[in-house]
Amino acid sequence: GESVGLHLPTLSVQEGDNSIINCAYSNSASDYFIWYKQESGKGPQFIIDIRSNMDKRQGQRVTVLLNKTVKHLSLQIAATQPGDSAVYFCAENVRNSGNTPLVFGKGTRLSVIA
């Protein structure tokens, strides 16, 4: 099985509903954010990114919202489909971070109920 997904928070949604996945970040120096999707047994796949000079960015069926005041990032998936079932995690680029430019969250498992 997929051991990297153990103990993750899980979001279950009905097929066709909208999904909202949240990510809190702690570093106010973070200036660039990425959402990744990871299916079982595969590598993380880029979904969408946003820079700190923006508060919203839209892609195909996905929207990322950035609230710098409360250091919160969210990924909205419209009309969720079974193929959206995966672990989603955010990554933040911490300015002047030395050797670790990207810091990754632990992720949320999205389960789509058909």
Added chain:
Amino acid sequence: DAGITQSPRHKVTETGTPVTLRCHQTENHRYMYWYRQDPGHGLRLIHYSYGVKDTDKGEVSDGYSVSRSKTEDFLLTLESATSSQTSVYFCAISERRTQETQYFGPGTRLLVL
């Protein structure tokens, strides 16, 4: 997977043996990274490279070494594998180091007995 391959995809080895994982890219990106992914942790950076023969340590580099003799290849070596190095290893690439998406390979699942 953005023109990134990893080999082997699965490996079982014994404690104390050396292990080398290979990452190969066809995108001609300057930066290459090795991460490990474990339950309860996000992806953690082991080492990265910013050019041929130019490498630097990440946050969990102890017990690992890397080499990059060509732009397209980045090798990760476990000098003497330990059970704590059982993990899934991912290679990633990017054109720039900061403010830039990293694209990941399919991963190598390593079990150290």
